[in-house]
Amino acid sequence: MDLNLDALWMPFTANRDFKQAPRLVSRAEGMHYWTPDGRQILDGTAGLWCVNAGHARPRIVAAIARQAAEMDFAPPFQMGHPLAFELAHRLQRYAPAGLNRVFFTNSGSESVETALKIALSYHRVRGESHRTRLVGRERGYHGVNFGGTAVGGIGGNRKAFGSSLSGIDHLRHTHDLTRNAFTRGQPAHGAELADDLERLVALHDATTIAAVIVEPMAGSTGALMPPKGYLERLREICTRHGILLIFDEVITGFGRLGAPFAAQHYGVTPDILTTAKGLTNGCVPMGAVFVQQGIHDAFMQGPPTAIELPHGYTYSGHPLACAAALATLDTFDDEGLLTRGAQLQSVLEDALHSLRGLPHVIDIRNTGLVGAIEFEPRPGAPGRRAFEVFQSCWDAGLLVRATGDNIAISPPLIVGASHIDQIAATLRAAILTLT
Ligand code: PMP
Secondary structure (H helix, E strand, O other): OOOOOOOOOOOOOOHHHHHHOOOOOOEEEEOEEEOOOOOEEEEOOHHHHOOOOOEOOHHHHHHHHHHHHHOOOOOOOOOOOHHHHHHHHHHOOOOOOOOOEEEEEOOHHHHHHHHHHHHHHHHHHOOOOOOOEEEEEOOOOOOOOHHHHHHOOOHHHHHHHOOOOOOEEEEOOOOOHHHHOOOEOOOOOOHHHHHHHHHHHHHHOHHHEEEEEEOOOEOOOOOEOOOOOHHHHHHHHHHHHOOEEEEEOOOOOOOOOOOOOHHHHHOOOOOEEEEOHHHHOOOOOOEEEEEOHHHHHHHHHOOOOOOOOOOOOOOOOOHHHHHHHHHHHHHHHHOOHHHHHHHHHHHHHHHHHOOOOOOOEEEEEEEOOEEEEEEOOEOOEOOHHHHHHHHHHHHOOEEOEEEOOEEEEOOOOOOOHHHHHHHHHHHHHHHHOOO
């Protein structure tokens, strides 16, 4: 394909390296992508954890086209449109108990910023404006905007942009290969790490802490599953000290773990929950923040102001995104996709764990329809082995995701057993070429 590579500054990409070996996709349907020269690629990552119902679903495509013709855009200031209300109401069916107020955004990063602002403002409207500290966790990823980068726990991102907010603390991450390597499902060890929050309370006083934000399963840094009892303990400590608990479910939302949300899968309910990605099946950018009714009501009962929450986006609740989301939810329901991760967990689990014992593999972990393989870092070249596996899989017609020394797998929820066999066989061949 004759393509000029000199104008686009690519996101999340080593732009100089990319020019040596451009990887391009130009068509997608069901479980597959196609390259411009017609090569079929099995999608082992649901795009980027978002195309949960598979690609180019005609019902979703038609809903977007219909809505574009009917009404392309609606201004969000002091007015609305019916689809946004319909979608928010519909989402109550899937949300964890009590989280039945929804604020729309356009991405995971925007959902995180919105959640942090709601948390800080909630305390303020209740007369607790001294609660300003925010607590994240090492190896957490909460998008790339300033708030999300600050509460995020990725060293490189924080070094570049993470110091813009003050009063940020981090819990330790829970990834422990000494005690938990090759765990199927939730690791047994590490619940006590939630007590890091007690240490922060002792240090700063609970009345200075607004919220704790964690991914129930940390996706972007390698699919790190929460130890048994960890989320429960975090919930208990937050409740005892009046600290809001935010779950970032941008990846785990909409069926990835075998329930609508990780909150339901793990049986722990946060106060605020952020989503994006799977909400529209990745078709149209959209995010949503779910909040406990009581949090929303505190704003409505506070001193009257022109606008209760001075926050929003031009495209909050965009009509095309709402149409895509409603058609996506219909698809999830009709095909039982939000529980398919529970049905297929053991198939993916057995396939991935069959790679145990291959050279350089130091961990395999999984839950629902997500899994990861971790490699011993090559001395002096961290992340290189995972990247080479990613490249070999791509050459062999499989898309996986390399992150640090991990390969993450998260196929669309329509995946079949034969696709899972293909994923495992391709990974095996790729791993066997590693040095
Ligand atoms: N939070 C989490 C947990 C994520 O995984 C991501 C994206 N991978 C984001 C936030 C940011 O989402 P976006 O890229 O849509 O801004």
